[in-house]
Amino acid sequence: xxxxAQSPRYKIIEKRQSVAFWCNPISGHATLxxxxxxxxxxxxxxxxxxxxxxxxxxQLPKDRFSAERLKGVDSTLKIQPAKLEDSAVYLxxxxxxxxxxxxxxxxxxxxxRLTVL
Amino acid sequence: DAKTTQPPSMDCAEGRAANLPCNHSTISGNxxxxxxxxxxxxxxxxxxHGLKNNETNEMASLIIxxxxxxxxxxxxxxxxxxxxxYYCIVRxxxxxxxxxxxxxxxxxxLAVQP
Numbered sequence: 001x002x003x004x005a006q007s008p009r010y011k012i013i014e015k016r017q018s019v020a021f022w023c024n025p026i027s028g029h030a031t032l033x034x035x036x037x038x039x040x041x042x043x044x045x046x047x048x049x050x051x052x053x054x055x056x057x058x059q060l061p062k063d064r065f066s067a068e069r070l071k072g073v074d075s076t077l078k079i080q081p082a083k084l085e086d087s088a089v090y091l092x093x094x095x096x097x098x099x100x101x102x103x104x105x106x107x108x109x110x111x112x113r114l115t116v117l
Numbered sequence: 118d119a120k121t122t123q124p125p126s127m128d129c130a131e132g133r134a135a136n137l138p139c140n141h142s143t144i145s146g147n148x149x150x151x152x153x154x155x156x157x158x159x160x161x162x163x164x165x166h167g168l169k170n171n172e173t174n175e176m177a178s179l180i181i182x183x184x185x186x187x188x189x190x191x192x193x194x195x196x197x198x199x200x201x202x203y204y205c206i207v208r209x210x211x212x213x214x215x216x217x218x219x220x221x222x223x224x225x226x227l228a229v230q231p
Contacts, residue, residue, distance in 0.1 A: 004160070033218070040223070041221075041223060042204060042221025042222055042223055042224060043161065043219075043221050044221070045218045045219070045220075048218060056218060091160050091161070093160070093161075105163050105166070106163070106219060107163065108160030108161045108162070109160050110158075110159055110160050111159075111160050
């Protein structure tokens, strides 16, 4: 079974530029997550989708970050304009929401390492 | 904030058992304990989870105390490839509810020594 795919793996941009990340979840997984992981810290949830609807975006800096999941499969996360503090690894995860969501397991992609100069 | 407390780092000799502790004294009755690990430059990898009974799979064993306030992840025969940051997470979420997000702390860096 193919895992969660992400691209690009690495991106270097200058501050105030824009950038987009792409995620393809595991086939059949209804829920998709974007996490931000700053160096030395654990991942922090930015946004959660259930199919193509947003479930939780309370930690998403909406003035500069946006995400969409058209058709309930692939997702893109965009930053515009980028700031120095956005340098981090952006992780995508997906899960299969079954009848008991309390035991739902999240599977992560390899992440995109963003460096903002 | 994370609801768990873990030591920042541990060492283990190759071939020996690695026992990683986690404190979750404020865990609620319907919350699960999850363990993930993150090898350098990779995304987190699911290891195991449990509610109140001990659990074992091909990767590890999870021992949860009777009062559920702490747990231990056991890697029975650690190898160099087990060197990683190990995260203990109390699962936030409700059946059929809006979110089942994972709240990560800073984890334990396990260094397996040859």
